[in-house]
């Protein structure tokens with residue numbers, strides 16, 4: 001029937017989409033720069049409340065968080081996933 | 087005072103009418119019996135599900151008297167989609183009002199009425215019923231039952247919904263009456279003091295839908311426990327039925343509590359009791375009762391959609407669901423934990439900080455089983471070969487939006503963040519990512535996936551893709567804008583923002599406008615959807631294949647499609663009056 005895509009590729013695209021949304025959010029908030037915004041990356045690195053700073057904040061937080069999930073997926077899928085394609 | 091008296095008379099009359107209707111329904115039961123597929127002792131002997139159509143009366147009588155789980159499923163589905171349209175039109179009006187900062191196309195009080203009705207309609211008249219639609223049609227097929235355990239209770243549960251809906255919308259439908267403006271949470275003292283009868287009607291209607299949901303839940307529990315085919319053990323019960331079972335358990339504990347609280351509220355409003363008055367139980371008592379119901383309610387709405395996603399993703403990834411057991415365990419874990427987090431909706435009411443911390447801990451804990459499910463969905467796809475059919479697109483959209491909804495929720499569950507964002511648009515953004523972005527997406531996935539079964543036709547694929555992309559883009563535009571608005575301090579539940587002193591109006595205007603444009607895109611997408619469903623159902627090409635998704639290729643063929651195939655074969659031989667053999671095999 002329809003074409004088949006590699007699952008990984010689909011997931012990379014979803015991952016990229018979500019991280020871009022985080023980046024966009026950071027960019028918009030950084031541009032607006034509301035009062036009291038004080039991004040601190042992973043509770044240690046102080047970032048400036050600028051578009052660049054906020055984009056870094058959004059991309060690193062969400063990117064690494066979801067990235068860790070994907071690494072775990074890759075690890076588990078290679079080792080324990082025996083439901084092979086027929 | 088005169089107002090009060092006439093209000094009470096109106097309610098008494100309405101209650102009386104309701105009783106008459108129920109009594110009339112009961113007297114009809116005898117008549118229903120003759121149409122019941124499971125009438126008499128045959129219900130115990132396990133006859134084929136595909137009894138002929140000739141037993142059913144024709145036309146409208148069939149739909150009014152049916153006790154067949156498939157017909158009732160269709161009724162639930164039709165009802166829910168009408169409610170979805172009503173709730174959708176309400177919110178399009180609201181979003182249009184919010185295009186500009188002032189009071190432009192409607193008064194603030196009308197806005198509040200629409201807001202209230204939109205929330206209640208979407209949750210109780212669309213969300214719960216559309217899940218019941220899938221449950222009714224497919225759980226018996228998936229577990230190999232002839233019908234639901236109590237077919238007539240099933241019908242009664244459905245028929246409580248239309249009067250419930252009329253009561254809930256009564257404030258709009260009855261000329262000269264004002265609709266409730268309590269918001270869906272109906273916080274006291276506001277809800278106890280609002281004078282309009284529309285609010286009483288709404289509370290009564292809500293009560294009816296709660297009774298309906300409870301009856302449905304009892305039926306699902308009984309069905310899944312007692313009506314399974316011998317082949318269907320607990321170990322190979324499908325994931326959708328597991329989520330329906332858990333959901334029904336949640337309904338059983340949550341909805342009766344809502345019902346009691348609603349009756350108390352009605353009494354406070356009409357006969358001067360003081361359950362929620364300051365000199366009585368206090369306003370916070372309502373919040374505790376409401377959220378003890380309200381948080382489980384969000385999981386009542388999300389668990390079966392998660393089940394649908396867990397069911398559909400493997401079928402278009404060409405492989406079995408990864409970690410099936412863990413998906414079931416996480417469903418059960420969510421079911422239990424969801425009763426222990428309600429106060430995260432009440433952090434800002436000044437409850438004891440030690441209590442707050444424990445509720446925060448459980449709220450963060452409940453994210454874990456949700457993360458487990460997400461993990462399993464992604465792992466299922468990882469080594470899979472994906473077919474981007476419309477149901478699969480909606481399933482992938484579910485996962486993406488659910489991640490955003492979940493992450494924003496975890497932020498909210500952190501007490502200091504919640505102090506900042508409570509009662510802002512951020513909260514609205516959060517829960518719509520879940521409710522629209524995930525739950526509605528799963529509903530669409532299910533509607534497309536099973537379309538060949540309940541219509542015998544195939545939907546138009548190009549229109550399905552249009553529907554998906556418009557819905558995906560519209561959802562993200564609308565609710566992304568809301569997250570930012572909330573972050574900037576825009577409070578929720580206002581018809582205007584020119585008087586709000588907390589933020590820059592120009593910025594608010596732009597963000598609100600983008601959210602409104604997103605809502606219009608959503609509207610267009612849903613028009614495409616309606617057109618697709620209606621025209622494909624009426625004029626689409628017949629599905630001649632018992633396996634329209636080619637599931638047999640991947641050894642993922644399942645019971646409901648086997649039933650579908652058998653029925654098609656039966657229809658072919660029906661002319662001979664013969665019963666066909668089960669021609670399919672499970673590979």
Ligand code: HEM
Pocket residue numbers: 271384385387388430431449450452453456491492493495496498499500504507508509513516517520521
């Ligand atoms: C990942 C787990 C989740 C967490 C930690 C979470 C957390 C929260 C918190 C703390 C609030 C209160 C915000 C406030 O009013 O200040 C909230 C509101 C809300 N959440 Fe979630 N949530 C989660 C998942 C969900 C799901 C799955 C749904 C829907 C099915 C949902 C629907 C809602 C709704 C409807 C509200 C707003 C209620 C109202 O005030 O009108 N949430 N959430």
Ligand SMILES: [Cu+2]
Pocket residue numbers: 380381384427428430431
């Ligand atoms: Cu909650």
